[in-house]
Ligand SMILES: [Zn+2]
């Protein structure tokens with residue numbers, strides 16, 4: 001449990017025709033931040049059986065996650081949403097005639113995703129519904145932004161996701177993404193959430209959002225109402241927006257559930273920022289459990305392209321990623337008598353310079369890769385040669401094969417350079433390197449490109465060069481044909497949303513949140529339709 005000075009209270013109440021969410025706070029004599037749930041539960045007995053994954057949740061903090069009081073939320077405000085703005089929040093799923101029309105038409109070009117009347121009706125319907133939950137999307141994103149949590153510690157984030165799913169009457173399992181390397185990465189993990197909407201039968205497609213924040217002190221201006229309340233932690237990579245958009249998609253899909261031909265699996269994934277949470281959930285069976293997932297889709301907010309545009313490409317979109325730590329050990333001594341020492345600083349400096357030759361001399365000029373040393377730590381006095389020096393850095397490439405060949409080269413250069421200087425050296429890598437995020441070329445050309453064009457405000461998918469950033473959606477795309485999209489958000493003026501990802505001034509352009517919901521809903525429904533047609 002995290003301790004703060006203020007104790008706050010959020011009440012999510014179901015009124016007769018309204019979804020009322022009010023936040024109030026009160027000062028307590030003791031510091032404390034906790035989550036408790038009270039009131040009416042919408043969960044079924046059946047769902048209790050599914051929740052056997054809850055190995056790491058502390059029931060004294062989350063007493064069953066049954067009920068509807070979240071405390072620990074900063075600020076005093078009241079949020080109200082009409083039932084009409086949040087489909088199915090108080091009732092069962094509603095039939096969607098436009099969707100029925102769309103799926104009923106298996107004889108025309110709709111099956112090949114061409115633009116038709118039915119298809120246009122569907123896109124307009126989804127767009128209208130996504131715009132209709134804008135207030136919820138903003139509320140949700142700001143709630144998550146105020147409570148950023150680092151990888152494998154997404155406690156409040158997970159509880160919030162579960163609460164919204166409960167209120168939508170969507171069954172889920174929790175306890176996903178257990179940290180298998182607690183000796184290397186802090187936190188027990190187990191905060192992932194998975195929900196299925198639809199028939200529970202094949203075909204099945206997966207929509208994924210990541211949940212974790214970064215160890216960054218937030219400097220964003222103009223967001224005082226919902227600035228990070230967790231010192232030194234910040235949603236600087238937009239994952240608060242990603243989680244929110246998947247919750248928005250959940251509400252739309254639930255309202256259409258009767259008409260969904262197959263299953264849409266929602267994957268709320270912790271530990272993207274280096275913890276390989278995507279790999280943990282893959283190992284835990286998120287793709288293979290019944291019904292097995294055939295396609296996966298994900299998105300990332302992207303500040304370098306205009307708001308409302310959607311960018312992607314066939315093949316590699318984001319890089320494979322490895323990180324290393326090098327400990328160079330020598331013999332310390334007086335700075336005035338270097339001949340009596342084995343200087344680890346000179347050795348480590350030579351290593352840094354020699355590593356620069358890998359991309360320039362060992363890699364084909366036609367390939368892309370990065371070897372960067374980002375930390376150099378040694379010594380603490382003017383007149384002492386230290387015993388050791390520590391280097392940290394990262395290796396990036398657009399294929400796993402290249403990444404592994406670069407890693408072997410790094411290893412060789414580090415060991416041989418250290419040997420030349422008479423130092424000992426230890427190299428350690430992350431527990432899991434990330435493979436590149438590769439969009440299946442056929443799925444992209446025959447399907448994803450078209451759907452993104454329907455949603456994008458400029459009515460086309462924007463081609464983009466691969467970037468050397470990495471994403472652990474790659475662990476899904478490695479297994480099944482998938483597409484990852486970049487959702488433009490770089491045109492927000494107040495606050496300025498053009499700052500890059502992981503920047504302390506990063507700001508999300510909330511106006512694009514409905515576009516992300518639209519994108520997720522459209523790819524899911526249309527992919528199911530495509531798969532059903534292919535099977536018949
Ligand atoms: Zn990030």
Ligand SMILES: [Zn+2]
Nearest residue numbers: 237238239300
């Ligand atoms: Zn990210």
